[in-house]
Amino acid sequence: MIGGHRHANSNHTVAEGTMRSIVLTKGVPDFSEGAVSFDEDGHLERGKTPTVMNPNDEFALQAALQTKVRHGGHVTGMSMGPPGYAEVLQGAMETVYADDTYLLSDRELAASDTWATAITLSAGLEKYQEEIADVDLVFAGFKTADGETGQTGPQTCWAMDWPIVTHVIALDIDPDERMLRAKRLVEGDIDEVETVEAPLPCFVVTDPEFEPTYRKASHRLTHKELRAETQQRAANHDDYLTMWDHTDLNLDPDYIGLDGSPTIVSSVDPIPKAPSEREATMIDPAEDEIAPVLEELQPHAAEAGD
Amino acid sequence: MTTETDVYEHYEAVVVGCGPGGAAAASRLADHGIETLVLERGTEAGAKNVSGGLIYAEESAPYKIDDLFDGFRERASERPVTDYYIHNIAGNAVKTYDLTDLHEHDTDWCDAVLRREMDSWLEQRVHEKTSETGGGVLTNVHVDGLLRENGEIVGVTCDELDPIKADLIVAADGVNSELAREAGLMDWEEPDEWFQGVKAVVDMDPDAIDDRFDIAPDEGAAHLFSGDLFSDVRGGGFLYTNEDSLSIGTVFHLDSLVEQEAEPHELLDALLTHPVLAGWFQNEYHEREYAAKLVPDSKKVAHRRPYRDRLVLVGDAAGQMQAQGPIIKGMNHAVSAGALAADAFAVTRGNRDPEAAGRRYTKLLNDSGTMDKLRPQRYELSRSVSEHDAVTNAVERVLDSPIGSLAVGNPIADRLLERAYNSPFLVSMLPDTKTGYVTLPTLIAEEHGKTIYWDSDVEPPSLEERIGDLTYDTDVGNPHIELLEESYEESGAAVTACPVSAEDFGGGCYRSETVKTNGTAETLVSLDTQPCVECGTCAIVADTEWEHPRGGKGIEFREG
Ligand SMILES: Cc1cc2nc3c(=O)[nH]c(=O)nc-3n(C[C@H](O)[C@H](O)[C@H](O)COP(=O)(O)OP(=O)(O)OC[C@H]3O[C@@H](n4cnc5c(N)ncnc54)[C@H](O)[C@@H]3O)c2cc1C
Numbered sequence: 001m002i003g004g005h006r007h008a009n010s011n012h013t014v015a016e017g018t019m020r021s022i023v024l025t026k027g028v029p030d031f032s033e034g035a036v037s038f039d040e041d042g043h044l045e046r047g048k049t050p051t052v053m054n055p056n057d058e059f060a061l062q063a064a065l066q067t068k069v070r071h072g073g074h075v076t077g078m079s080m081g082p083p084g085y086a087e088v089l090q091g092a093m094e095t096v097y098a099d100d101t102y103l104l105s106d107r108e109l110a111a112s113d114t115w116a117t118a119i120t121l122s123a124g125l126e127k128y129q130e131e132i133a134d135v136d137l138v139f140a141g142f143k144t145a146d147g148e149t150g151q152t153g154p155q156t157c158w159a160m161d162w163p164i165v166t167h168v169i170a171l172d173i174d175p176d177e178r179m180l181r182a183k184r185l186v187e188g189d190i191d192e193v194e195t196v197e198a199p200l201p202c203f204v205v206t207d208p209e210f211e212p213t214y215r216k217a218s219h220r221l222t223h224k225e226l227r228a229e230t231q232q233r234a235a236n237h238d239d240y241l242t243m244w245d246h247t248d249l250n251l252d253p254d255y256i257g258l259d260g261s262p263t264i265v266s267s268v269d270p271i272p273k274a275p276s277e278r279e280a281t282m283i284d285p286a287e288d289e290i291a292p293v294l295e296e297l298q299p300h301a302a303e304a305g306d
Numbered sequence: 307m308t309t310e311t312d313v314y315e316h317y318e319a320v321v322v323g324c325g326p327g328g329a330a331a332a333s334r335l336a337d338h339g340i341e342t343l344v345l346e347r348g349t350e351a352g353a354k355n356v357s358g359g360l361i362y363a364e365e366s367a368p369y370k371i372d373d374l375f376d377g378f379r380e381r382a383s384e385r386p387v388t389d390y391y392i393h394n395i396a397g398n399a400v401k402t403y404d405l406t407d408l409h410e411h412d413t414d415w416c417d418a419v420l421r422r423e424m425d426s427w428l429e430q431r432v433h434e435k436t437s438e439t440g441g442g443v444l445t446n447v448h449v450d451g452l453l454r455e456n457g458e459i460v461g462v463t464c465d466e467l468d469p470i471k472a473d474l475i476v477a478a479d480g481v482n483s484e485l486a487r488e489a490g491l492m493d494w495e496e497p498d499e500w501f502q503g504v505k506a507v508v509d510m511d512p513d514a515i516d517d518r519f520d521i522a523p524d525e526g527a528a529h530l531f532s533g534d535l536f537s538d539v540r541g542g543g544f545l546y547t548n549e550d551s552l553s554i555g556t557v558f559h560l561d562s563l564v565e566q567e568a569e570p571h572e573l574l575d576a577l578l579t580h581p582v583l584a585g586w587f588q589n590e591y592h593e594r595e596y597a598a599k600l601v602p603d604s605k606k607v608a609h610r611r612p613y614r615d616r617l618v619l620v621g622d623a624a625g626q627m628q629a630q631g632p633i634i635k636g637m638n639h640a641v642s643a644g645a646l647a648a649d650a651f652a653v654t655r656g657n658r659d660p661e662a663a664g665r666r667y668t669k670l671l672n673d674s675g676t677m678d679k680l681r682p683q684r685y686e687l688s689r690s691v692s693e694h695d696a697v698t699n700a701v702e703r704v705l706d707s708p709i710g711s712l713a714v715g716n717p718i719a720d721r722l723l724e725r726a727y728n729s730p731f732l733v734s735m736l737p738d739t740k741t742g743y744v745t746l747p748t749l750i751a752e753e754h755g756k757t758i759y760w761d762s763d764v765e766p767p768s769l770e771e772r773i774g775d776l777t778y779d780t781d782v783g784n785p786h787i788e789l790l791e792e793s794y795e796e797s798g799a800a801v802t803a804c805p806v807s808a809e810d811f812g813g814g815c816y817r818s819e820t821v822k823t824n825g826t827a828e829t830l831v832s833l834d835t836q837p838c839v840e841c842g843t844c845a846i847v848a849d850t851e852w853e854h855p856r857g858g859k860g861i862e863f864r865e866g
């Protein structure tokens with residue numbers, strides 16, 4: 001269409017094959033304010049510490065927004081935590097983007113470690129796929145700033161039986177071929193970048209180095225429009241928020257929350273350390289080494305799925 | 307993959323720059339239902355812009371800004387100008403004339419503005435309007451060149467975006483227009499075609515303004531200053547009241563600044579610390595912002611055919627900045643020109659000749675009387691005689707003689723002088739020589755002036771403090787100006803003329819340094835663009851490769 005004439009508004013037409021994304025966001029204590037409280041045993045007193053969105057989740061949201069700008073579709077923000085975490089989701093909607101949000105919240109889910117969180121989130125994703133729509137992409141940020149485990153993303157993925165691409169710094173999607181092409185840091189090393197491909201649906205963990213790129217004016221106009229819309233929505237966030245508790249998710253309390261957590265965090269450092277190692281793996285779910293993990297997860301996942 | 311690298315995006319119109327010229331063009335294009343994309347390099351419109359600034363709505367103009375933007379005066383401007391004076395200064399002697407008649411000639415209304423607030427408000431309105439016809443405003447985008455196809459201009463290239471094609475390209479990119487230069491329509495060679503404006507925005511409580519200037523909250527004052535307070539540099543000073551601040555600045559002929567090796571910030575300080583201003587400050591002086599920008603002189607450079615192929619120039623980019631004696635009119639003409647360019651495109655749309663819009667626009671500039679204001683015929687006729695050095699010298703000698711003092715000094719002359727200053731006809735003919743700017747005002751003050759017997763206690767900030775207070779997003783490792791010639795002969799003028807550099811000041815952009823090699827000493831010039839306020843001066847007075855920084859980078863003005 002070189003030299004061809006486009007009519008008004010044609011720059012806004014959305015490409016074929018719109019993408020549905022879910023971004024997993026997590027609340028973390030607001031370390032920046034120096035207002036972090038610990039109890040006598042060194043446990044975080046979450047009730048007394050202000051909660052904000054995990055800063056690294058912003059890159060996951062940016063990746064989802066870029067996908068929507070380029071291909072159209074829908075972005076859902078999802079989180080697990082106490083009802084107060086609605087503010088985290090509202091923050092995600094306000095500062096980056098979300099069409100709607102889901103909070104998996106229940107007293108029974110309290111104090112979950114990353115495994116139990118992963119199971120709960122997997123159950124949330126299953127329910128979403130069954131009742132709302134098929135999902136093409138799940139995005140998560142790199143490492144949560146409080147637990148320093150960096151596990152929730154990959155673990156949720158194993159539970160979902162999807163391919164995963166970690167340490168993503170740039171992203172391109174071909175909706176027709178249903179393929180994702182990503183630039184990623186090999187071993188999390190900033191100097192070594194490789195390009196990988198994965199079929200959709202796929203799980204993407206963004207690196208803090210992730211940068212969205214918009215080289216077309218029409219994309220930037222769409223981006224500007226979407227940003228204005230999401231800020232308006234965030235002002236009435238409750239209208240866009242869905243809450244699911246453990247009965248909605250059909251989860252057995254014995255397997256979730258504190259009871260379902262195989263690891264108990266004994267204490268945490270008051271100040272998060274710089275990530276000393278960045279575990280990054282392109283995981284083929286069929287690989288043998290994951291099989292035991294999946295086996296371990298099986299009862300939970302089955303519980304959640306059926 | 308569905309990448310479309312072989313297909314460029316296309317819009318019916320692309321407008322480069324969202325100052326008054328670009329905003330007017332885009333708004334009018336949208337009125338005509340034309341799909342319009344506006345690209346602005348600032349992080350917000352206004353972040354890069356500086357004016358005095360009084361925006362005029364002329365009765366005779368084809369467009370006034372409030373015709374295009376409803377609510378402009380309520381939402382985007384400061385105080386209306388209700389009082390207008392010029393102060394002729396000789397030492398501590400001051401003779402003040404009321405210039406209200408000149409000011410009100412052909413003026414429907416006139417408001418003081420601060421450009422960050424004004425332009426960012428315009429940007430929002432423009433985005434609303436242009437979104438409805440399939441376009442919009444994008445900030446943080448620096449257009450770095452013209453897209454050509456078989457030698458013909460068909461679009462723009464950008465630092466941040468892939469190339470974009472358009473049926474109409476409006477260069478509303480201000481003074482130092484990279485697009486006008488690349489199209490070969492304007493050059494950046496002659497210092498005598500430009501002025502340099504330098505400005506301070508000074509805090510003042512609204513009540514204090516009302517009280518000290520003797521005005522009501524919905525009134526405003528404008529004061530102009532000329533005479534010997536700027537030594538022999540040709541130009542003058544201004545002071546305008548905003549809602550809760552004052553805009554105080556100086557505008558000088560660039561060639562005169564260079565000739566006199568004057569330091570712009572010192573000339574501004576000469577005004578700020580003059581006793582004539584002391585009563586207004588009452589020993590309080592808090593400067594919010596220091597800023598500077600070049601200003602084209604339309605009498606010399608307003609382009610008579612400001613188009614090439616699908617490209618049209620509007621506003622400062624086309625040199626459409628009229629200095630009518632002490633009154634500076636650039637924003638209003640940029641508005642008229644922008645709107646006329648849009649109208650021209652609307653009626654020629656679909657014409658196969660790519661220059662149809664440009665030709666039509668030129669005709670509208672002439673028919674509306676705009677071009678005649680920008681390049682008055684009578685100036686062209688009188689200029690050759692009156693700016694001639696010999697004539698200037700002769701007139702200077704007469705004014706210097708007892709007869710001259712007698713002529714200017716008698717009581718009848720006083721009345722005539724006030725009338726002469728208020729005559730738009732005479733003012734537009736004032737030659738751009740020392741006589742009009744320095745000798746005559748000095749003589750008037752000496753003969754008719756009252757002497758002020760108090761001093762000013764105002765201490766303006768140093769250049770270093772001024773730079774320190776400015777906001778920059780430095781594009782580290784990617785300087786936008788390259789010094790091509792480091793000899794003092796070629797580039798030394800920038801050391802003094804750059805408003806954020808000075809001789810013997812190491813914290814500015816340009817520095818000079820004497821280097822000894824093999825027994826011979828040589829003075830060399832070096833450049834660090836970090837403190838640059840993007841005024842454009844060194845593009846003219848030094849040997850540089852000069853571009854604006856990438857989108858969003860560089861200086862960010864909060865007031866303007
Ligand atoms: C000290 C001073 C006092 C003045 N006083 C007055 C006064 O009292 N009254 C008056 O009417 N005029 C005054 N002027 C002149 C007036 O400011 C200008 O004439 C007017 O701003 C011109 O408007 P414009 O739209 O053509 O350009 P600008 O207002 O300069 O706007 C150009 C826009 O284009 C953008 N841009 C530039 N290059 C690019 C690029 N490559 N890519 C993308 N964007 C780009 C800029 O960021 C800017 O927003 C004064 C000027 C100065 C410096």
Ligand code: SF4
Nearest residue numbers: 804838839841842844
């Ligand atoms: S370096 Fe050049 S453009 Fe920058 S402030 Fe100095 S004279 Fe102006």
